[in-house]
Amino acid sequence: MFILPPSNREGNPYTELRDFFLGAAKAETCLDVVELAFRAIDRLTRTIDYMNRRGYDERADEAIEDLNIRFKENAVGYQYIDGEIVRVDSELIHAEAVKPALRLLNTKEYAGPHQEFLSAYEHYREGKNKEALNDCLKAFESTMKAICDKRGWTYKPGDTAKALIDVIYSEGLVPAFWQNQFASLRGLLESSIPTGRNKQSGHGQGSTPTTVPDHLTAYMLHMTASTLVFLTKAEQSLP
Incomplete structure (x- = not known):
């Protein structure tokens, strides 16, 4: 057991959490409390044993x-999704790419x-933009590997994004006539997420520390979301 400050003795858990929340000096701490509370609601209360109702x-x-509506009404810029509070920079992109x-x-x-x-979104929320870009690339590569595993397509465990794109193209994830009509699609897949990550966070930064700006990280997150939707829906459309 532990006791949250400013309490110095065990008492009502609700009061203890409320006082800790109201006394928090940083917005990030407040978001952590909200995330923890709603994760409990999301994962622990979905049973009749919780309240016998x-x-x-x-x-x-x-x-x-209700939480997400209140976030939106107060222009907080966050939403609770799948057990995490994620940062929302564009309502349209969030609705059309991130949530799907x-x-x-x-x-x-x-x-x-x-x-x-x-x-990646957790790192972005915490201001760890380099780590966010790294996770974008991991999610991109892992999605392609998952599709290959699901379809029984062969790839090497150490394959990077370019090699994995070669596999999904050769196996027909993108139909041949689309490959010809949308030649730029392959270039976009090969260069967008991997290049952004490699240029900004994938290698040693040298003697001068590099900073990844928020707007670039948001762009890469949104591009990753759109790409993952494209890949997974393309796989679903296969016979």
């Missing part, structure tokens, strides 16, 4: 929806890239 799933969903990507990856086959993509 029916409709437990609906109540948990309503609580999460998380939803499509939230399966057993894509557990690895799902975790890596969430980790």
